Amino acid sequence: MKNITFIFILKLLLILGVSFTNAQNQFPYDAINLTNGAFDASLNINTSAGESPFNNLLLGSNVDFNTSIARLLLSRAPLFASDGTLINSNAANQGFNSINGQQFIADNDPVVLRFPQGVFANTYHWEQVLDENGQEIAAADSRHIIDPFIVNGRVISQHNSPVSVRIGYPSLRSIFDTAANNGKPLDLLTVLSIIGNDADSNGRRWSSMIEDGHDVRDMELGNEFFFRSQRSGTISTEAQWVARARQIVENIKNRASALNRTVRFAIPISFRGGDPTRSQSNRDFHQNYNDLITVDESFF
Secondary structure (H helix, E strand, O other): EEEEEEEEEEEHHHHHHOOOHHOOOOOOOOOOOOOOOOEEEEEEEEEOOOOOOOOHHHOOOOOOOHHHHHHHHHHHOOOOOOOEEEEHHHHHOOOHOOOOHHHHHHHHHOOOOEEOHHHHHOOOEEOOEEEEOOOOEEEOOOOOOOOEEEEEEEEEEEEEOOOOOOHHHHHHHHHHHHHHOOOOOEEEEEOOOOOOHHHHHHHHHHHHHHHHHOOOOOEEEEOOOOHHHEEEEOOOOHHHHHHHHHHHHHHHHHHHHHHOOOOEEEEOOOOOOOOOOHHHHHHEEEHHHHHHHHHHOOOO
């Protein structure tokens, strides 16, 4: 059989990939007709056409080995001393310290690595966090929620990890060096924590990464703040997010200017404001965020 037709039920998340004709004037995307929250699409594959190498220039990688696939390992999370010295051997099984994670990057040869990946960037602690009594409540290189967003007594913030889990920043430098030495250099997209770190903390983080040899030029201003589950007790409204994001951008730009470096910032945008399958209140959260940073383009 030369032609095989696969019928996929594609969730709305995939609209970005298949619904180009629907992107008209309404921001961000026009609604499409859905049946039970999904739509049908067909993909024809000609099996006699031979093989073409995958174009890895299209590949950016969200690599994280501490998510659900590795939950059983969380009780054996890595521990580092304040100077970065490895305390327990299980660190080799976590995040970017993972041999599997490093091998995945080498095998797939992405052009850009996002650090930290996705939602966990919002609760990532690049430095140790102490409480008012000097006790550690979050270790450096961890992603433990310490400032939850609480509504009517219910914790809205999600995607927590034990305080001892590490993302693997100590191994990041060697990953980039190995890629460069193999003639396949990586670009870096650094995702900042807008809801967890203020302007000074994010600025010092940028400076620290520069001192560690990372060329931090492109930064994402947090991950998907338009979801209420990705907000904190301190930064829980769109106005608070914009105010802090502006301060962070200014702080890092000033530091970069002093070193004659160029930096760029990406702003997450939601395409779910017009999603008819979601509740009106949920859609309003997304649209309110979009409106605040895009209607008059003042944020830009």
